[in-house]
Amino acid sequence: MPETDFVLVQDLRKAFNGHMAVDGVSFNIEKGEIFGLLGPNGAGKTTTIRMMATTLPITGGDVIIGGHSVHRNPAEVRHLIGVCPQELALYLELSALDNLVFFGRMEGLSKAEALEAAMRNLELVGLADRAKHRVAKFSGGMKRRVNLAIALMNKPELLFLDEPTVGVDPQSRNHIFDTIEGLRDQGTTILYTTHYMEEADRLCRRIAVMDAGRVIALDTPRNLKSRLGDPDKVTLEDIFLDLTGRRLRDAG
Amino acid sequence: MGRSKAGVPFVIAGKELKLFIKDTQMLFFSLALPVVLIFLMVATFGAQARFHATAYVVNLDRGGRGEELVDRLSAIPELTVEVLDEATADSRLATSEIVNAIILPPGFSEAVAAGRAQIEVRRRGAGGTEGQIAVSYAAAIARELAGECLVAERVKAVLAGMGTFVPGPTVDARVSELFAGSRDNPRITVTEETVGGRPEPVVVFLPGLVTMVTLFSITLGAVGIVEERKKGTLERLMTTRLTRGEFLAGQWLGTLSKGLLQVVFLFGLAWVAFRIFTPASFAALLAFGVIAIVSVSGLGLVIAAISKTPEQANWIAVFFTMIMTVLGGSFFDVSGAKGALAVLSRLTYNFWANDGLRRIIVKGESLTSPAILTDITVLLALAAASWVVAILFFRLRGDGK
Ligand SMILES: Nc1ncnc2c1ncn2[C@@H]1O[C@H](COP(=O)(O)OP(=O)(O)O)[C@@H](O)[C@H]1O
Ligand SMILES: [Mg+2]
Secondary structure, eight states: OOTTEEEEEEEEEEEETTEEEEEEEEEEEETTOEEEEEOOTTSSHHHHHHHHTTSSOOSEEEEEETTEETTTOHHHHHHHEEEEOSSOOSOTTSBHHHHHHHHHHHTTOOHHHHHHHHHHHHHHTTOGGGTTSBGGGSOHHHHHHHHHHHHTTTOOSEEEEESTTTTOOHHHHHHHHHHHHHHHHTTOEEEEEESOHHHHHHHOSEEEEEETTEEEEEEOHHHHHHTTSOTTTOOHHHHHHHHHSSOGGGOO | OOOOGGGHHHHHHHHHHHHHHHOHHHHIIIIIHHHHHHHHHHHHHHTTSOOOEEEEEEEOOSSSHHHHHHHHHHTSTTEEEEEEOHHHHHHHHHTTSOSEEEEEOTTHHHHHHTTOOOOEEEESTTOOHHHHHHHHHHHHHHHHHHHHHHHHHHHHHHHHHTTOOOOHHHHHHHHHHHHHHHHHSOSSOOOOOOTTSOOOHHHHHHHHHHHHHHHHHHHHHHHHHHHHHHHSHHHHHHTSSOOHHHHHHHHHHHHHHHHHHHHHHHHHHHHHHHOOOOHHHHHHHHHHHHHHHHHHHHHHHHHHHHOSSHHHHHHHHHHHHHHHHHHTTSSSOOTTOOHHHHHHHTTSHHHHHHHHHHHHHTSOOOTTSHHHHHHHHHHHHHHHHHHHHHHHHOOSOOSOO
């Protein structure tokens, strides 16, 4: 196994009432890469992330992050990770700044450190001028940017982004992409889930395609698409149909 | 790296307080509604505190007795006397502006001197309750005046019979002096005493109201904790360095400060509006309030620990508050209850909190009186017990969404 692997997911499994939501998933993520989990709704992407982020007990297998097992040493793992959940996880009635400062303090930052980090991260997602506004008043895209900025408060080495662009306007989407690419350039390792092929294509160095709790393909976006012909026209729909013989909307 | 973990529960409490202040619905139920209730109670029960009426008098008398009746009527604390001329009285009666007028007829002084009290009443319908009472006061005074004249006449007759000559006006003066003296130092006095010390309705209702609304808002605060689980903020907190203990301590501190805000606000307002406390009793009240809030904030955590969804927490909170409020005597004093009710009421937070607050406010007892020390002990034991339950049952993790 290469020196550079920062994350090792080994035969990871999760059962909900006997149903295997994640059924023997394995992949490695190299330090500093953006790794994509691509799959339709219900494929098991979020369940995988929740186990990797220590918030959901695992049924089987293990995840090693920076040398620490999520299930033997969750506290050490938490120091290394930042999570941007699929659903907004923030306080709508508070300002953007108050949200960031609060979560920063929960990460153990002093008040001054938290304030400084909050302003830096709001700058990063393009909301510095709205810092003191209530999040409830924000557009869907702006709320998602706050959701992302919160995940950066502890300067994570590994960042989980669970469908961060769902229901987002093009302007916010571009802001989010710029932020992600900036973080990668600074050396942050990123796990990015989506069901949009073109997003994975733009951002990810490698992609694992998931279906029904399993990884059914793992390669670079270009290689995945080349199997089917013109890489500029291939969509997740095509790849999925090719791999499973089913249409996306029938999946899950 | 500067980690300041000690402050984490306070940061959580600060966030809770901020959310509380921005939640207009919560603010309404915990601060505005109780204020409205207090004023409603005062309006309802306060109005009965003292009877007051206005007597409208038309004095047609040409002697001095009519004047004297008006003076004595004015001296009655429950009455305000307004003297009208006959035309004004009639026109006001015609428009129902007043419903009752007492007329002292032109021969009033002569009639009184002859020992006959004679007043006349003009009214619309029955004349109104206030008017009837004013008339009976006026009639009593007229009889009093007539009686005094009779006595003076008798004295003159007796003196004449004994052959002693004393001038009539002198006899009149001595007799009326005698009666004035007995009016100033009456043989029969009515001493007003309201059982329990202070008659103000606000004093009677305030403790029960405060225990009810603090219990209600604190148990409702549990909904917020459960909501964090549903919203995903709790899961997000689980990926930070926050521990379960810090989270619980933070929520508890938050609940505590919200409760304190409520207690200081409600008692402070009662003090400013009704001036019912001394600084010492106010301080004792706040100190006891802190203990009561400490006690009930543990119950909030228990509700958060045992509820799976915010809706569930909401129903448990409402149910819990209702039962405890009724059994614990927030509306009716149950301290004299017997049998099962006596036992049940003592199982509630409200009973002990009400008892302590009533003792401080109504009876003016100090914090160190044995009864209040008992209340404090029970409340703190309740706090400890609810903490144990919360720590045992509260889970940060919830597999369900
Ligand atoms: N808490 C849960 N309890 C029961 N089933 C769940 C739970 N979370 C997810 N699932 C099920 O697990 C499967 C994978 O879900 P999820 O990981 O959310 O998929 P994705 O993120 O790829 O859309 C789905 O069938 C979903 O219904
Ligand atoms: Mg998902």
